[in-house]
Amino acid sequence: MDGMKRWLVLLPLLLAVVLASRFAGFEVKPRGNSELDIGTGVYTLPTGGTITDNKSGLVLEARYIQYRDGDFIRAREATLKSREGDFSAASLEYQQKPDTLRMNGVRFGSKQFKGITAQQGLLFKEDVLVLKGEVRSSDPLLEAGLLVVDTSKDQALVLGAFTFRDGATTLRGNRPDSTLLLNFEGGKVRAITRVPPEVFNRLRPYADKL
Amino acid sequence: MWRGRQVLGRGLGAGLRLRSGSFSYSKLAKIAQVRGQALQFCGAGCSRAVRRGFPIFLLLLAGLAWASPRSPAPCAEQPYTLETPEGLAGGGNLEFDGEVAVFSDGACLQTEGLLLQAPELRYDQNNGELTASRIEVQTDRYRFWAEKGSIKAGVLQASGIRVTTCKCGDDLLLVSENLRFATQTGEVVLEESRLEVYRLGLARFAELRLDPEQPLSEILGLSAPGSTGDVILPVRFDFDQGLNLGLSEFPLSEPGSFSGRFSTRLTLLGLRLGSPDPLLRLGVSALEKGRRARLEFDLKPSGPTSRGEVVDGPLFFVHDSEKGRYAFGLKQALGLGRFTLTPFGWLAQDWRDGTPATQERGLVAGAELRYTFEVQEGPFRFHLEPFGVLGFYNQPQQYAAYGGQAEGRYEGDFTLHLRYSWAIESTPGRFWLERREATQQLSGSLQYAGMSLEAEHDFLKAQTQARLRLGYSQDFGEVWAQFNTCWACVGKTLSNGRDDWERRELVLGFTPVPLTCTYDLSLAPFLGYDFLRQGISRWGMELRYADCCFIWRLGYQETRIAQHPGETASGKLTFGLEIR
Numbered sequence: 001m002d003g004m005k006r007w008l009v010l011l012p013l014l015l016a017v018v019l020a021s022r023f024a025g026f027e028v029k030p031r032g033n034s035e036l037d038i039g040t041g042v043y044t045l046p047t048g049g050t051i052t053d054n055k056s057g058l059v060l061e062a063r064y065i066q067y068r069d070g071d072f073i074r075a076r077e078a079t080l081k082s083r084e085g086d087f088s089a090a091s092l093e094y095q096q097k098p099d100t101l102r103m104n105g106v107r108f109g110s111k112q113f114k115g116i117t118a119q120q121g122l123l124f125k126e127d128v129l130v131l132k133g134e135v136r137s138s139d140p141l142l143e144a145g146l147l148v149v150d151t152s153k154d155q156a157l158v159l160g161a162f163t164f165r166d167g168a169t170t171l172r173g174n175r176p177d178s179t180l181l182l183n184f185e186g187g188k189v190r191a192i193t194r195v196p197p198e199v200f201n202r203l204r205p206y207a208d209k210l
Numbered sequence: 211m212w213r214g215r216q217v218l219g220r221g222l223g224a225g226l227r228l229r230s231g232s233f234s235y236s237k238l239a240k241i242a243q244v245r246g247q248a249l250q251f252c253g254a255g256c257s258r259a260v261r262r263g264f265p266i267f268l269l270l271l272a273g274l275a276w277a278s279p280r281s282p283a284p285c286a287e288q289p290y291t292l293e294t295p296e297g298l299a300g301g302g303n304l305e306f307d308g309e310v311a312v313f314s315d316g317a318c319l320q321t322e323g324l325l326l327q328a329p330e331l332r333y334d335q336n337n338g339e340l341t342a343s344r345i346e347v348q349t350d351r352y353r354f355w356a357e358k359g360s361i362k363a364g365v366l367q368a369s370g371i372r373v374t375t376c377k378c379g380d381d382l383l384l385v386s387e388n389l390r391f392a393t394q395t396g397e398v399v400l401e402e403s404r405l406e407v408y409r410l411g412l413a414r415f416a417e418l419r420l421d422p423e424q425p426l427s428e429i430l431g432l433s434a435p436g437s438t439g440d441v442i443l444p445v446r447f448d449f450d451q452g453l454n455l456g457l458s459e460f461p462l463s464e465p466g467s468f469s470g471r472f473s474t475r476l477t478l479l480g481l482r483l484g485s486p487d488p489l490l491r492l493g494v495s496a497l498e499k500g501r502r503a504r505l506e507f508d509l510k511p512s513g514p515t516s517r518g519e520v521v522d523g524p525l526f527f528v529h530d531s532e533k534g535r536y537a538f539g540l541k542q543a544l545g546l547g548r549f550t551l552t553p554f555g556w557l558a559q560d561w562r563d564g565t566p567a568t569q570e571r572g573l574v575a576g577a578e579l580r581y582t583f584e585v586q587e588g589p590f591r592f593h594l595e596p597f598g599v600l601g602f603y604n605q606p607q608q609y610a611a612y613g614g615q616a617e618g619r620y621e622g623d624f625t626l627h628l629r630y631s632w633a634i635e636s637t638p639g640r641f642w643l644e645r646r647e648a649t650q651q652l653s654g655s656l657q658y659a660g661m662s663l664e665a666e667h668d669f670l671k672a673q674t675q676a677r678l679r680l681g682y683s684q685d686f687g688e689v690w691a692q693f694n695t696c697w698a699c700v701g702k703t704l705s706n707g708r709d710d711w712e713r714r715e716l717v718l719g720f721t722p723v724p725l726t727c728t729y730d731l732s733l734a735p736f737l738g739y740d741f742l743r744q745g746i747s748r749w750g751m752e753l754r755y756a757d758c759c760f761i762w763r764l765g766y767q768e769t770r771i772a773q774h775p776g777e778t779a780s781g782k783l784t785f786g787l788e789i790r
Contacts, residue, residue: 166308169335170293178289191306193290194314 026053028067042068048077058082062092071096082123085110085151089121099125100209106131112154112184114139118147122210127152128203130210140182140189141165148203154184157195157203164191285320285327292333296340296361297321299333310334317342324366324393338362347391349422351375356389366391371400375426375789376759377728381408382426382789384418398422405430413461427789430461444475449783452482459495477506487511508532528643534561534569537643553577558641570640576601576609589622601644610636611646624658660688673698675713687722687732694773713773714741717748725756740771747771752784761788 028034032047048063051073062078073094080087080101090105106121108131119133129149136143144162149155158164158180164171166189173180173193181199183190285291288300292311302315310332317331319340328342339362347354357370371386386403398420405413413430420429444460456479477493493506505518517530524542529535539556555575562568580597596614603609613633620626632650639645650669655662660681667674674697681690696713719736732754740747750767763786772779 166306167335168295169306169311171304171306171311172291172293173289174287174291175289188308190308191304194303194305 026051026058028065030065031063040068042066048075056083067094083127083151085113087121087123102210110149110151112149112151112156112182113137113142116142116147120210122206124206124209128206130206132207132210144180146207148206150203155199155203156182156184157199157207158182159204159207166191285318285325288316288318294333294335294338296333296338297324299331299340301331309336319361321361322364322393324361324391326361326366351425352420352422354389359389361393364393366393371403373400373403373420374759377790378758382406382759384426386418396422425789446479448785449781450482451778451780452485452488453480455480455483456491459493533564534559534566535642537641539643548582550580550582551577552580554644556641556643558643560641562638562640572640573604574601574609574641574644576644589620591619591621593617593619597646599644599646601639603640607637607640609639609644611639613646613649624656626654626656628652628654660690675699685723687720689720690718692717692719696774711774712742715739715747715773716741722754725754725761728756728758730756734765740773743771745771747773752786756790759790761790763787 028043028045028049028051030045030047030049032045032049034049035044035046036042037044043066045062045065048061049065051060051065051067052058059081060073060075060078061080062075064076065073065078066075067073074092075089076091078087078089078092080089080092086109087103088107089103092101092103094101101121101123103121103123104119106116106118108116108118108121108129110116114137116131116135116137118131118135120131122130122132124130127150129151131147131149133145134143135145135147142158142162142164144158144164145160146158148157148159150157158173158178160173160176161178162171162173162180164173164180164182171180171191179193179195179200181192181195183192285298285300289302290304290313291298291300292304292306292313294311296319298320299311299313299318300320301313301317303313305312305314313331313333314329316327316329318325318327319331319333319342320326324347326340326342326345326347328345331340331342333340339360341358341360343358345356345359345368347356353374353376354368355370355372356368359366359368361367366389368389368391369387371384371389372380373384373386374380374382376382383406384400384403385406386400388401390399390401391397400415400418400420403415403418404411405415418429444458446454446456446458448454456477458477458479459475460477462474462476474497475495477491477495479489479491479493481489481491487510490509491506492509493504495504496502501522503518503520505520506516508515515530515532517532518528520527524540526541527538529537535558537556537558539554539558541552541554541556543550543552553575554577555573557573559569559571562570576599578597578599580595583592583594585592594614594616596612598612599610601609611633613631615629615631617629618627630652633646633648635646635648648670651666652669653664653666655664657663660683662679663676665674665676674695676695676697677692679690679692681688694713694715694717696711699711699713715738717736717738719734721734722732725732733751734754735751736749738746738748748767748769748771750765752763752765755762763784765784765786766781767784768781769777769779
């Protein structure tokens with residue numbers, strides 16, 4: 001149990017640290033004990049807790065959290081409230097460099113999409129969210145393999161075969177190279193399969209990072 | 211490219227496919243297109259046939275023909291599809307704002323009874339209307355072009371219509387101003403249309419009803435229902451004991467709605483020209499609901515003859531001057547459940563043995579009572595139809611006859627059919643119309659796989675006829691052998707100067723599969739041998755050639771030893787045409 005020797009059991013405490021741009025300055029509220037591995041500088045909250053970024057309003061709540069100042073936050077059975085929407089994930093990992101949030105077993109809700117789930121998710125600093133693997137949303141009804149959501153521009157790019165339902169009509173992309181651009185404007189969704197090159201070239205590279 | 215597929219049947223339905231098309235071709239472009247399409251139309255089988263050229267031609271002369279299955283390209287396989295209450299729309303690309311969907315880069319709509327393709331389709335979700343231009347509808351039998359059209363509530367309305375049955379090109383064309391297609395019923399109505407063959411206008415129709423499942427020849431009344439596009443040509447040019455040339459049942463179009471038959475037809479024929487017994491025939495026939503009339507006049511060296519029939523409801527007038535038969539009267543069938551009572555009465559003349567010496571003339575009144583019983587249980591069917599006829603002449607003589615027929619049929623793994631028919635006359639009837647000639651016949655047939663056997667025994671003539679046919683089917687066609695017999699048929703007939711119709715004839719032949727490829731050939735030969743008279747009884751062949759629009763048939767049949775009273779030993783050159 002050499003590893004255990006390096007762990008230092010600390011009393012519950014409040015920390016205010018500067019972590020990164022997204023979690024620029026945050027509070028950690030452990031639900032139980034907080035452990036610090038002084039060899040690695042990794043904090044572990046084995047019974048979870050809440051991390052709040054007071055500046056950005058991000059709130060991370062999880063049943064298990066591990067983090068290192070200025071580097072990463074890892075969490076399991078986590079929920080995250082953000083500008084882009086509310087996430088819940090079976091597990092997530094925040095990396096400061098680059099500023100990304102990687103998730104597994106994602107559930108996400110935003111003003112554009114309600115009740116969207118995916119096997120994997122990746123949130124970039126630029127307010128771009130990539131969802132991959134059995135992507136499903138209930139409103140609008142969407143089934144896809146890969147979805148890139150640009151929350152700042154109210155756009156979403158679907159890549160690969162998909163099913164999209166709006167009202168009484170159901171749109172399907174039947175091929176692996178199908179594309180669909182959804183523009184959310186004033187409560188309506190406009191769907192285009194011929195994606196403008198500048199939009200495609202801007203959003204497509206995000207998909208490759210997941 | 212022009213490959214077609216039956217999308218749906220009538221109702222569920224008659225399949226139409228619309229696709230992008232061009233309305234004007236230059237001649238060269240058209241030829242190139244035609245050749246390209248021909249290669250693509252039938253797939254590998256035809257490509258092979260065209261490329262191999264002459265060797266294939268030789269193989270075809272050996273009686274072979276190729277067919278290849280058609281493969282569909284349904285709307286569901288488009289890159290993008292939109293499920294709408296109107297059906298499944300698809301295309302290469304789509305723009306949809308939640309109200310209007312615009313498919314581009316090749317688009318389609320598949321709805322009940324309709325598969326539509328066009329360069330661009332616009333679907334308005336609010337009013338459920340789909341609009342398109344430069345569209346083409348394709349079924350197994352037809353290609354429809356339309357300059358523009360719209361679909362709403364299951365009805366396609368289009369304008370600037372061209373319809374062809376041709377697999378490539380449009381040498382056989384229906385040009386129409388408007389088209390209306392009800393997808394639910396499968397009915398297509400062409401308004402203000404005209405029929406063109408090789409750019410030559412042949413007929414005009416104010417309103418022409420089309421069934422996409424029905425051959426054009428049948429729709430135009432140029433072939434019998436159920437035939438496969440075989441056209442009964444209104445123009446005749448063949449050789450049989452002499453040259454036969456002229457118009458036969460030539461359709462004369464009239465204003466008004468048209469669906470199925472030309473009401474008026476003209477015949478002007480020279481028959482057996484060049485032979486010792488030439489004939490000039492002039493005929494006209496007219497048909498409308500409940501009425502029909504047909505008159506024919508023959509001019510020949512032995513004198514003029516005529517025959518005809520005029521029927522208006524129960525009233526009729528029939529005559530055949532050659533047989534000395536004339537009758538004017540009435541006949542009306544009255545249904546009484548399973549019974550049918552047909553009272554009749556006529557003033558008639560008849561030559562009983564075909565010569566004026568036995569002329570009968572007089573009045574008759576009477577009735578026929580017929581009972582029909584039919585029962586079907588699974589594959590078994592039984593039909594019984596006895597009848598009785600009673601007639602009173604303007605003489606002390608009366609006429610009574612009775613008889614009927616009993617028929618049993620089994621249709622399962624094999625088909626078995628047995629029928630017994632009989633009729634007994636008290637005294638011979640005076641006129642052919644009421645006469646029910648004495649009959650006592652047992653007939654039957656058996657069909658199993660490639661084998662069929664038919665036999666008939668006439669108890670009154672004590673003669674038996676039978677036909678056994680064995681066929682061996684392959685992908686390229688069927689090789690068959692048929693054995694025709696007639697036992698105890700000695701001295702029964704004196705036609706053609708012969709009194710012996712005993713028959714033991716074996717006919718061998720090959721029937722190629724129907725031509726499905728453009729620019730394809732096939733040959734159907736046959737050869738018969740008479741075992742009793744030890745000689746070739748008949749031989750012949752039919753050459754078939756398929757171009758874009760038609761299947762041309764040229765045949766020669768020669769009967770060397772006549773086998774029954776209806777045959778004469780002679781050669782016959784035939785010419786046939788089918789609309790593909």
